[in-house]
Amino acid sequence: MAEAGIRTRLLQSLKTILAPQYILATEEQLKPFECDGLSVYRELPMLAVLPCNTGEVCSILALCHELGVPVVTRGAGTGLSAGAKPHPQGLLLVLTRLNRILGIDPDAMTARVQPGVRNLAISEAASVHGLFYAPDPSSQIACSIGGNIAENAGGVHCLKYGLTVHNVLQLHGFNARGEPVTVGSGGLDSAGFNLQPLIIGSEGMLMVVTEITVKLLPLPQEVEVMLAAFDSVDAAGQAVSDIIAAGVIPGGLEMMDNNAICAAEDYAHAGYPRDAAAILLIEIDGSPANVQEQLQATREVLKHSGATSLKVAGSPEERALYWKGRKSAFPAVGRISPDYYCMDGTIPRSALAGVLNYIDSLSREYGFAVANVFHAGDGNLHPLILFDANIEGQLEAVEEMGGRILEKCIEVGGTITGEHGVGLEKIRQMPLQFTDAEIAQFHRVKEALDPDNLLNPGKNIPLLKHCQEYRALAADIEPNRLLPRLGQGQ
Amino acid sequence: MQDSAHILQSQVNDAVTEQRALAICGGGSKQFYGRQVSHDRLDTRIHTGITEYAPTELVLTARAGTPLAEIEATLLQKDQMLGCEPPLFGEYATFGGMLAAGLSGPSRPYRAAVQDTVLGCTILNGNGEILRFGGKVMKNVAGYDVSRLMVGSLGCLGVILEATVKVVPRSPAELTVAFTIGRDKAGALVNDMRRRGLPVTADCHDGDRLLVRFSAGDKEVARLPVQLDRHYSFVDWHRYEDDAFWSQLKNHELPFFTEGRDIWRLSVPAAADISSLIGNAHDVLTEWGGCLHWLKTEASAESVFTVMDACNGHASLFRQEVRGASDQVFQPLPDWHMTWHRRLKTAFDPAGILNPGRMYAGL
Numbered sequence: 001m002a003e004a005g006i007r008t009r010l011l012q013s014l015k016t017i018l019a020p021q022y023i024l025a026t027e028e029q030l031k032p033f034e035c036d037g038l039s040v041y042r043e044l045p046m047l048a049v050l051p052c053n054t055g056e057v058c059s060i061l062a063l064c065h066e067l068g069v070p071v072v073t074r075g076a077g078t079g080l081s082a083g084a085k086p087h088p089q090g091l092l093l094v095l096t097r098l099n100r101i102l103g104i105d106p107d108a109m110t111a112r113v114q115p116g117v118r119n120l121a122i123s124e125a126a127s128v129h130g131l132f133y134a135p136d137p138s139s140q141i142a143c144s145i146g147g148n149i150a151e152n153a154g155g156v157h158c159l160k161y162g163l164t165v166h167n168v169l170q171l172h173g174f175n176a177r178g179e180p181v182t183v184g185s186g187g188l189d190s191a192g193f194n195l196q197p198l199i200i201g202s203e204g205m206l207m208v209v210t211e212i213t214v215k216l217l218p219l220p221q222e223v224e225v226m227l228a229a230f231d232s233v234d235a236a237g238q239a240v241s242d243i244i245a246a247g248v249i250p251g252g253l254e255m256m257d258n259n260a261i262c263a264a265e266d267y268a269h270a271g272y273p274r275d276a277a278a279i280l281l282i283e284i285d286g287s288p289a290n291v292q293e294q295l296q297a298t299r300e301v302l303k304h305s306g307a308t309s310l311k312v313a314g315s316p317e318e319r320a321l322y323w324k325g326r327k328s329a330f331p332a333v334g335r336i337s338p339d340y341y342c343m344d345g346t347i348p349r350s351a352l353a354g355v356l357n358y359i360d361s362l363s364r365e366y367g368f369a370v371a372n373v374f375h376a377g378d379g380n381l382h383p384l385i386l387f388d389a390n391i392e393g394q395l396e397a398v399e400e401m402g403g404r405i406l407e408k409c410i411e412v413g414g415t416i417t418g419e420h421g422v423g424l425e426k427i428r429q430m431p432l433q434f435t436d437a438e439i440a441q442f443h444r445v446k447e448a449l450d451p452d453n454l455l456n457p458g459k460n461i462p463l464l465k466h467c468q469e470y471r472a473l474a475a476d477i478e479p480n481r482l483l484p485r486l487g488q489g490q
Numbered sequence: 491m492q493d494s495a496h497i498l499q500s501q502v503n504d505a506v507t508e509q510r511a512l513a514i515c516g517g518g519s520k521q522f523y524g525r526q527v528s529h530d531r532l533d534t535r536i537h538t539g540i541t542e543y544a545p546t547e548l549v550l551t552a553r554a555g556t557p558l559a560e561i562e563a564t565l566l567q568k569d570q571m572l573g574c575e576p577p578l579f580g581e582y583a584t585f586g587g588m589l590a591a592g593l594s595g596p597s598r599p600y601r602a603a604v605q606d607t608v609l610g611c612t613i614l615n616g617n618g619e620i621l622r623f624g625g626k627v628m629k630n631v632a633g634y635d636v637s638r639l640m641v642g643s644l645g646c647l648g649v650i651l652e653a654t655v656k657v658v659p660r661s662p663a664e665l666t667v668a669f670t671i672g673r674d675k676a677g678a679l680v681n682d683m684r685r686r687g688l689p690v691t692a693d694c695h696d697g698d699r700l701l702v703r704f705s706a707g708d709k710e711v712a713r714l715p716v717q718l719d720r721h722y723s724f725v726d727w728h729r730y731e732d733d734a735f736w737s738q739l740k741n742h743e744l745p746f747f748t749e750g751r752d753i754w755r756l757s758v759p760a761a762a763d764i765s766s767l768i769g770n771a772h773d774v775l776t777e778w779g780g781c782l783h784w785l786k787t788e789a790s791a792e793s794v795f796t797v798m799d800a801c802n803g804h805a806s807l808f809r810q811e812v813r814g815a816s817d818q819v820f821q822p823l824p825d826w827h828m829t830w831h832r833r834l835k836t837a838f839d840p841a842g843i844l845n846p847g848r849m850y851a852g853l
C-alpha cells in the first residue's frame with residue numbers, strides 16, 4: 001500500500017480508538033515531539049497518539065501490526081541518545097497520559113505504577129510510608145519510569161542501591177502484535193528464562209511497557225553529605241578508588257571538575273569552591289552508628305588522598321543545596337554554552353584519572369571546552385563537550401571527538417554507554433565494542449520477540465552491513481590505535 | 491588455571507554437525523535440579539581459573555569451571571564475598587553452575603540476587619560462536635542485556651564460558667537472633683526491622699521461630715541487643731549461637747531437607763496465601779521475608795501450580811525424592827510466554843543441542 005494510503009487508513013482507524021484531541025496529525029501538532037533530549041536528531045512522525053489506558057495501547061499496537069506501521073514509544077522525551085526519535089513512516093506512541101500510581105504496598109515495599117509516572121513522583125508518593133524508589137536520574141523531575149525501564153536508567157544513588165534493573169519486580173505490557181505480556185513475577189524471581197533484564201534497557205524495541213512494579217526501600221535514618229575539594233583531577237579520581245577500596249559503599253559518589261563547578265555555582269549557588277580543580281560529593285547513609293563509622297573512614301581516606309578541603313553539610317538544607325548543584329549541572333552548563341554534547345562512557349574506576357586526562361588532551365586538540373560532572377563511584381563519565389551548533393562544522397567535530405572518548409572507554413575495558421542507551425547516537429560505536437557475531441546475536445534476539453521489526457526499528461543495534469564501515473571510519477580518525485578485541489579480525 | 495574455551499567450542503561444533511544434544515555439566519552439584527535429561531556431557535571443568543580479581547574495583551572475572559569454593563576463598567582473603575550467597579550443594583559446585591542455575595542464597599532480598607551480581611559474560615552459543623556481552627564495569631547498557639538473560643537459563647541458551655561479577659565487602663561482624671513469633675507475623679517483623687535501619691541480611695522461619703541474621707560493623711552489631719530490647723520487647727528473643735545455620739540452610743543440610751521427601755520451592759509475593767498447601771507447620775521453611783518457601787507436600791503438581799498462578803508466584807519441584815524424575819518440574823508457562831521461550835531458544839541455539847529439555851519439554 002502506498003504510504004499516503006496507509007496514513008489515511010491508520011488515521012481513520014485511530015479515530016475509532018482515541019478521542020480526536022489525542023491524535024496528532026498536523027505538522028504544528030507533531031513538532032514538539034520531533035526529538036528527545038538529544039535535539040540534534042530530529043524527525044516528524046507520520047502520526048502521534050496519546051492513549052490514556054492500556055486498552056487503547058493494546059488496540060493501537062494491534063492496528064499498527066495489521067498495517068505494518070512501525071511504533072516508536074515515547075515517555076517524557078528526556079532521553080539523551082535519540083532513542084525516542086520518531087520514525088518518519090511510523091506512529092509515535094506517547095505514554096505521558098498513563099500517569100497513575102496504581103498502588104503502594106508499604107508492607108511488601110512495592111509500588112505499582114503506570115509508565116508515564118515521573119520518576120520523582122514515585123519517591124514522593126512513597127515518602128509518606130517512609131520509603132523511596134532508589135534509582136534517581138538527574139532528570140528525575142521530568143523523566144518517566146517507562147523511559148527509565150527502557151534505558152535501564154541510573155542515578156546518583158545507584159552505586160549502593162543498584163540501577164533500574166535491580167529495582168524492578170514485574171513488568172506488564174504488550175508485544176508488537178498488541179498481545180499482553182508479563183515478565184517478572186510477584187516474587188523475587190520468575191519461572192523460565194530471566195526475561196526481565198532483557199526487556200530492561202532494550203530501548204522500547206522488544207515490548208511496550210504499560211505497568212511496572214518497583215521495589216521500594218526504607219528511607220535511610222541518617223544521611224550525611226561530604227564535599228571534598230582537590231587541586232587536581234587525578235587526585236580526585238584516585239580518591240574515588242581509595243574510598244571503595246577502604247570498604248566504604250557510599251550512597252552516592254559524584255565528581256565535578258572546575259568547569260562544571262563554576263557553572264553549577266553560578267546557577268545554583270550551592271557553596272562549591274570555585275578554585276578547586278575537582279570536587280567529590282560523597283553521601284553516606286544508613287543507621288546513625290553505621291553512618292558515623294563510615295564517615296570517619298571516609299575522612300581518613302580523603303586526607304591521605306590529598307583533599308585540600310573537607311566539609312560535611314551542616315543541615316538538611318545545606319545537603320539539599322549540595323545535591324541541587326549536582327543535579328542541575330547539565331542545565332547550568334547549558335547556560336554557559338550555546339550547545340553541549342553529553343557522553344556516557346563507563347570505565348573501571350581505576351582508569352578514571354587516565355581517561356580524564358585523555359579527555360583534557362582532546363579538549364585542547366579540538367578546541368572545545370569540556371565540563372565533567374559524573375557518577376564517579378560507578379565509573380560512569382559524563383563529559384559535556386561545549387560547542388555551538390550554529391557554527392558550521394562544529395557538530396561534526398564534536399561528534400568525532402565524542403566518538404574518540406567512547407573508543408578510549410572501550411580500550412580501557414569499559415563501555416560506550418553506562419545509562420543513556422545507544423539509541424541512534426552511539427550506533428556507530430557499537431561495532432567497536434561488539435563483533436559481527438555478537439551484533440548478529442542481538443538481531444536474532446530482536447527478531448525472536450519482534451519478528452516484524454515494528455518496535456522502534458533502527459535503534460540500538462547497527463545493521464551488520466554498516467559495521468565494517470563504522471570500524472573503518474574510527475580507524476581512519478585514529479589510525480595508531482588498535483581496538484583490543486576487534487583489531488584482530490574477530 | 492586452564493583456558494579451554496576452544497576445546498569446548500570444538501565440542502559444540504561437533505555436536506552441531508552430528509546433531510547430537512549436549513548436557514552441560516560443571517561439578518554436578520545441581521544434577522538433581524531441573525528435568526532429568528541424558529545427553530552427552532559437555533564438561534566445563536576443563537575451563538578454569540580466576541582470570542582477574544581487582545579488590546579495589548569490587549570486580550572478579552572467572553572461567554565457568556572454576557570451583558565456587560575457590561572463588562569464595564579468594565574473596566575471603568580480601569574480606570570480600572559474593573553478595574548473592576550462592577548455595578554450593580556439595581564441594582564441587584562451579585562458578586558457571588551458579589550462574590546457569592541462578593539460585594540465590596538467604597541474603598538475596600538484602601544484598602543481591604545472582605543476576606544482580608553479573609556484569610558481563612562470555613558465552614558459547616549453539617552455533618559454536620564465542621560471544622561476549624556486558625563488561626567489567628558497573629553500568630553497561632550497550633545492546634541487550636544478554637549476560638543477565640543467561641542467569642538461570644539452565645544452559646538452554648548457551649554455554650557460559652566466563653563471567654565478571656560484582657563482589658561486596660564482608661561485614662566485620664554478624665549476629666543471629668531467634669524470635670519466638672508465628673510465621674504469619676514474621677514478615678512484618680522483618681519489615682519493621684529493615685525500616686528501622688537494622689542491618690538484616692537473612693531471615694528464616696521454621697514453623698516455631700524466626701531466625702534473623704544481622705551483619706554490620708563491630709560497633710553497630712554490639713549495639714543491636716539494646717535496640718532489639720527497646721523495639722521488640724513484645725517478643726521473646728535470644729541470641730542464636732549456631733553460626734553454621736545459614737550455610738546449612740543455603741546448602742540444604744538442615745534436617746528439614748534430608749528426610750527423603752519431595753521438596754518444592756515456592757517463589758511468591760510476601761503476603762501470598764499458601765495455607766491450602768500446608769499440612770503441618772513444620773513442613774515449610776520460609777525465607778526472604780516471606781517471598782520464598784521450601785515446602786514438603788504430597789499435593790499434586792497441578793494443585794501447587796494452580797495456587798502459584800493465583801498468587802502471582804511460581805513453583806518448582808526442587809527435590810524429587812518420592813515422585814522420582816518428574817516431567818513437570820517448573821511452573822508451566824502461558825502460551826505466549828512459551829512462544830517467546832521457543833523463539834529465544836532458536837535465536838541462541840538453532841539446532842537445539844544445548845541442554846534440550848532440562849527446563850521445559852521441547853526447549
Ligand SMILES: Cc1cc2nc3c(=O)[nH]c(=O)nc-3n(C[C@H](O)[C@H](O)[C@H](O)COP(=O)(O)OP(=O)(O)OC[C@H]3O[C@@H](n4cnc5c(N)ncnc54)[C@H](O)[C@@H]3O)c2cc1C
Nearest residue numbers: 075076077078079083137138144146147150153154204209
Ligand atoms: C538533564 C538530564 C539529566 C539526565 N540524567 C540522567 C541520569 O542521571 N541517569 C540516567 O540514566 N539518565 C539520565 N538522563 C537521560 C534520560 O532522562 C533517561 O534516559 C530517562 O530514562 C528517559 O526517560 P524518558 O521518559 O524521558 O524516556 P524517552 O526519552 O521518552 O524515551 C527513552 C527510550 O525509552 C523508550 N520508552 C519510553 N517509554 C517506554 C515504554 N513505556 N515502553 C517501552 N519503551 C519505552 C523510548 O522508545 C526510547 O527508546 C538525563 C537526561 C537529561 C535531559
